[in-house]
Amino acid sequence: MKHLTIIVPDGQSDLNSVSCIIGAYEIFTRANTYREEQGKKKLFTIELAGVTPEADFHHGLLTLKPQSDISNISKTNLIIIPSLERDCSKITKGNQLLAEWIVQQYKNGAEVASMCTGAFMLAATGLLDGRNCSTHWYAADSFRHLFPQVHLQTEKLITDENGIYTNGGGYSFLNLAIYLVEKYYDRQTAIYCSKLFQVEIDRQTQSTFTIFTGQKTHGDEVVRKAQTYIEDNLQEKISVEQLASLFATGRRNFDRRFIRATGNTPAEYLQRVKVESAKKTFETTRKTVNEVMYEVGYSDVKAFREVFRKITGISPLEYRNRYNREALV
Template identity: 65%
Template sequence: MKHLTILIPNAQTGPNTLSCIIGTWHVFTSANEYWKKNGKRPAFNIEMAGISTHTDFVNGLLSVMPQANISSIKKTDLIVIPAIQGDFKKLHQENLLLVNWINEQYKKGSELASMCTGAYLLASTGLLDNKTCSIHWNAVNNFRGLFPKVIVKAEKLITDEQGIYTNGGGYSFLNLLIYLVEKYYDRQTAIYCSKIFQIDIDRQTQSDFAIFTGQKAHGDEVVKKAQEYIENNFYEKISMENLSQKFAVGRRNFDRRFIKATGNTPVEYLQRVKIESAKKALETTRKTISEVMYEVGYADVKAFREVFRKITGVSPLEYKNKYNKEMAFG
């Protein structure tokens, strides 16, 4: 039987930390029970472990008492790191014992799975350097600033690389759990758990949930002014050559500074601003796809659809049908 450790951090915890902990215990316990009903030995011995005797959540309204201290666990096969919150710059110091233990276990062959902002704790170990990682779309810019060596794949719901798993935001940790159940048990058990807990199986992206706001906490005033210009004039035809000249910066240097500050090229930034406006129109109005397309500055239907799908993971029509209440109910 393999060993599963569900980590119980005692610093920077929030309501979603508790959700991840209970969700992991519930799904893996059900997977074990399903195997027992089918004459198989349970795949995991599940243990909650931390560095204190209890951890408080939701301002002390709820507490979790770990079954074990991490120091007593010499070898584990899978470590689940729940979401956390707070001042992520303090993470490494406040959770130094956890960080060191995770590193030690990975060297011994343990696999690691972080949920949502649990990626901050995982990245603090250095084990995510030069590896892909997903995280809540709303934390991407902050995360990149703190961990520039990590390859952030914000559009991905789940990443899987060298025994390290990460997932996107909010309650999408449930999708990661189904993914892990299929990996460690089998497809049929994953299907069973997806039906019992009513979790969509095989979901691949979180792109259609993202709300693009633009990274502006970078300190480059020229780039900030260029962002504001794009956001105020996105429906017009904007030449990036003219835009760089407007701010008296050479095109190559303009692109370089823009990417460094925002994580996007100026063209990508313009596309994201246009698509974010299109998304809002599709969510809240009865306008046709063509009307919305023209309003945000596209004249080619094919180009609009391709960019929309690239950014959201779905077509404009699929997006409208999913999020527009009037469309859904007539």
């Protein structure tokens, strides 16, 4: 029988941490039960494990008591790291014993999965260096700043690489749990759990849910002015050459500075700002796709649709119909 360890963090956690822990425990327990109902032995022994006898969440509102101390678990097959607190800058400073134990278990053959901002703890172990990773889009800027050696891909809902799994934010941890059930049990068990817990199976992106705000905590004043110019002139067809010239900077140097400051090329930033504005208009008005397209500086319907789908994962019309009830009337 395999062993599953669900980490109970030593502080630095929030209510979503509890959701991840309980949600993962319940889904894997139900997968075991379903397997037994098919006349097979359950696949996993499931344990909540930490480094303290109990852990408080949300200023003592909830308390969890780990079933085991990690020092008593010499061998495990799968480790799940739940979401951690939203103040991501503090996550890497604690839970050192847990991080060291995770590294040792991975070296011994265990696989590791992080949920939402649990990716910060996983990245702090060094196991994600040079690898792909996803986390909550809200925490992307903090993550890139702390772990530049990790290939962050926030558009992806789940990454799967060399026995290490990560996933996007919020309650998308349920999608990761279903994904892992299929990996370890089988497709039919995953479908059953998906239906029982009413979790959409095979969802691959979190792009539709992303709210783009732009990275502005950097110290590059030229880039900040360029960002403001873009946001104030959405209806204009702005080229990168125009921007570089406007701020008296060479194109190559401007590109390099913009990427270093924001994580996006100037062209990507232009597209994302325009699409974010279009999304808000679709959500709050009954304007047509063409009207919104012109408002954000596009004149080619095909080009607008392609950019919109690339960034959000769905078409402009699908987005409007999903988030604006009035538009459907």
